[in-house]
Amino acid sequence: MFTSLLIANRGEIACRVIRTAKRMGIRTIAVYSDADREALHVKLADEAVHIGGSAARDSYLSIEKIVAACKATGAEAVHPGYGFLSENADFAAALDQNGIIFVGPPAGAVEAMGDKITSKKLAAAAGVSTVPGHMGLIADAAEAVQIARQVGYPVMIKASAGGGGKGMRIAWTDAEAKEGFERSKSEAASSFGDDRIFIEKFVTEPRHIEIQLLGDQHGNVLWLNERECSIQRRNQKVIEEAPSPFLDGRTRKAMGEQAVALAKAVGYFSAGTVEFIVDKDRNFYFLEMNTRLQVEHPVTELITGLDLVELMLRVAAGEKLPLAQKDVKLNGWAIESRLYAEDPYRNFLPSTGRLTQYSPPRELASPPHSFSLRNDTGVYEGGEISTFYDPMIAKLCTWAPTRGAAIDAMQMALDQFEVEGVGNNIPFLSAVMGQERFRAGRLTTGYIAEEFPDGFTGVTLDDTALRRLAALACCSAYALDTRPVDGERLSPGNGAAKTRAVLIGDRRWDFAIHADGIEYWLSEPGGTKLLVETGWKPGMTLASARVDGELHHVKLSRVTGGFRLRWRGADLVARVLLPAVADLMPLMPVKVPPDLSRFLLCPMPGQVVRIDVREGDVVESGQPLAIVEAMKMENVLKAERRARVTKLRVAPGAVLAVDEVILEFEAV
Numbered sequence: 001m002f003t004s005l006l007i008a009n010r011g012e013i014a015c016r017v018i019r020t021a022k023r024m025g026i027r028t029i030a031v032y033s034d035a036d037r038e039a040l041h042v043k044l045a046d047e048a049v050h051i052g053g054s055a056a057r058d059s060y061l062s063i064e065k066i067v068a069a070c071k072a073t074g075a076e077a078v079h080p081g082y083g084f085l086s087e088n089a090d091f092a093a094a095l096d097q098n099g100i101i102f103v104g105p106p107a108g109a110v111e112a113m114g115d116k117i118t119s120k121k122l123a124a125a126a127g128v129s130t131v132p133g134h135m136g137l138i139a140d141a142a143e144a145v146q147i148a149r150q151v152g153y154p155v156m157i158k159a160s161a162g163g164g165g166k167g168m169r170i171a172w173t174d175a176e177a178k179e180g181f182e183r184s185k186s187e188a189a190s191s192f193g194d195d196r197i198f199i200e201k202f203v204t205e206p207r208h209i210e211i212q213l214l215g216d217q218h219g220n221v222l223w224l225n226e227r228e229c230s231i232q233r234r235n236q237k238v239i240e241e242a243p244s245p246f247l248d249g250r251t252r253k254a255m256g257e258q259a260v261a262l263a264k265a266v267g268y269f270s271a272g273t274v275e276f277i278v279d280k281d282r283n284f285y286f287l288e289m290n291t292r293l294q295v296e297h298p299v300t301e302l303i304t305g306l307d308l309v310e311l312m313l314r315v316a317a318g319e320k321l322p323l324a325q326k327d328v329k330l331n332g333w334a335i336e337s338r339l340y341a342e343d344p345y346r347n348f349l350p351s352t353g354r355l356t357q358y359s360p361p362r363e364l365a366s367p368p369h370s371f372s373l374r375n376d377t378g379v380y381e382g383g384e385i386s387t388f389y390d391p392m393i394a395k396l397c398t399w400a401p402t403r404g405a406a407i408d409a410m411q412m413a414l415d416q417f418e419v420e421g422v423g424n425n426i427p428f429l430s431a432v433m434g435q436e437r438f439r440a441g442r443l444t445t446g447y448i449a450e451e452f453p454d455g456f457t458g459v460t461l462d463d464t465a466l467r468r469l470a471a472l473a474c475c476s477a478y479a480l481d482t483r484p485v486d487g488e489r490l491s492p493g494n495g496a497a498k499t500r501a502v503l504i505g506d507r508r509w510d511f512a513i514h515a516d517g518i519e520y521w522l523s524e525p526g527g528t529k530l531l532v533e534t535g536w537k538p539g540m541t542l543a544s545a546r547v548d549g550e551l552h553h554v555k556l557s558r559v560t561g562g563f564r565l566r567w568r569g570a571d572l573v574a575r576v577l578l579p580a581v582a583d584l585m586p587l588m589p590v591k592v593p594p595d596l597s598r599f600l601l602c603p604m605p606g607q608v609v610r611i612d613v614r615e616g617d618v619v620e621s622g623q624p625l626a627i628v629e630a631m632k633m634e635n636v637l638k639a640e641r642r643a644r645v646t647k648l649r650v651a652p653g654a655v656l657a658v659d660e661v662i663l664e665f666e667a668v
Helices: 011-023 040-046 065-075 090-096 107-114 117-123 141-151 174-190 247-263 297-304 308-316 405-415 428-434 436-440 447-451 463-479 579-587
Strands: 002-006 027-033 047-052 077-079 155-163 166-171 197-201 206-216 222-232 238-240 272-280 282-291 333-340 357-358 373-377 392-400 416-421 497-502 507-518 520-521 529-534 542-547 550-559 562-567 570-577 599-601 606-611 624-630 634-636 645-648 661-667
Touching: 002 011, 011 027, 011 308, 011 373, 011 392, 027 040, 027 065, 027 222, 027 282, 040 206, 047 065, 065 090, 077 308, 090 107, 090 661, 107 117, 107 282, 117 141, 117 155, 117 282, 117 542, 141 155, 141 174, 155 174, 155 222, 166 436, 174 357, 174 624, 174 634, 197 606, 206 247, 222 297, 222 447, 238 297, 238 392, 238 428, 238 634, 247 282, 272 308, 297 333, 297 373, 297 392, 333 405, 333 428, 392 405, 405 436, 436 447, 463 497, 463 507, 463 520, 463 529, 463 550, 463 562, 463 570, 497 579, 550 599, 570 579, 606 661, 624 661
Parallel strands: 002 027, 002 077, 027 047
Antiparallel strands: 155 166, 155 197, 206 222, 206 272, 222 238, 238 333, 272 282, 333 392, 357 416, 373 392, 497 507, 497 570, 507 520, 520 529, 529 542, 542 550, 550 562, 562 570, 599 661, 606 624, 624 634, 645 661
């Protein structure tokens, strides 16, 4: 076994690899860009090397700089993580030429499987079921439209060297095929330095299910069960689980055996994943092979009990796998939620900034607990989410004996996860966990579009949940009113009942409240009683309370006249007032927000790639107006109605903040 390891990556995956390597007694070496000088992976490693500018092309994508860092530190091996150079055959070859071990598959397998066109041809030759499509190169948008018609709409337009949802579009019409080809080609060139595009049939009602593989250098290849990754936005996974709630044993075995056959056909070893699209009848089709560790590998580790990073390191050192196919376990159920710095209320647009609060739930192991909780992260409170890299904050994972229990554990963990300073998708993740369709396992890759056709707007709570949150707000206001100041309480606290009205939206509850330590007894005018047990004190941002015996973890912050409450995907304001004041609230004027409809606002921090209109142009609903690139993804901004462009405020190349004006309209 080698004694030193350089991790050619950043963020949570670098931290993940460092954790296992240190446990194995291997010296760890981090690399970092200008933007990552204070990053968590730099702090965790035994040694760190600066490799260049903030842009990935100037640092993490530079083969020369990574090799130089290895030589400078005496690194014997390199783990590439995922993304960046992890599936770059030239990188693997360069390490080999310099006598450095690549913790991954052989360069030939990386090259063969990294090209989606070549990999599909190899898969078909190996007897793997493949999706119908056009595997040749496509010259221009006109040819893309012609091929799309031949394959039959809907089609998937994909970058040959793509991954992570970049360079990928679904087209249902000629116009969408033309635009999709142009955007995919541009994104592919920007992200991968390879703008080749191909087209395949888009399977309707598809599920994205993948097989985890692990092979050694002695010809042994195992399949480690499957993961379901159907919950996606912008073709990028958001929620994953293992196993799939859809597969039966026969289909699972067939998929696993086909994946192994493909791996053996290209002499594969190390960890890898074969991704399939599965239709409603459990027919499955090869999608691609990822020749690296996947983002969602923790759920496989939780159901198999294996450490995939450790096994990758041992395979790279030439060791045989310590288990056979019959030894692979499938124990319980695991779910992973990807926490992103993005705004789910604005079509999941990326968010950047400093993490003013980062407080994840405490990790738990099973046993002694009935479930386990794991959080893989590369950030810390006070750290920054920059515009240069993927906006992932953390990967929150739960395991339990059953799927239902794993979902319950995830809901509770998301309730306790506190992130402030940047927009984040915790409300959306919480909402999905509470949906009956998700709990029933009726998933497709179109789940988000189908369940949230008008975008995510939060969760509407039922009467019971609202009443409990109102009661918690009332108790919190009581605790605030009676808090000790200089050793004396602000209110007598003599046990006499206080009466308060709680307003949430257009709902009102009147409570008479008695307090005894952490117990609060609330009575309503009709005689109904509630017991709230909470140790919340002023200044705490998370209120843990039992309301009528049911445990709640509610994010709670003070606002004028009450509290902001966030729980299970709902974001509410509860006003706690004297009843006489509450009686007057319907008479208060309502502030009308300003009309911004005559502006095209930049929806995320990013750079203007292109502006497609000129001053004086009349545009129609759905017409492209501009393209803004953020996090290496190109976002097409379109007109919402017919209007005339009166003024262009920015030019291509401009770097914009959220809500900065791009152009102005007037009605036609």
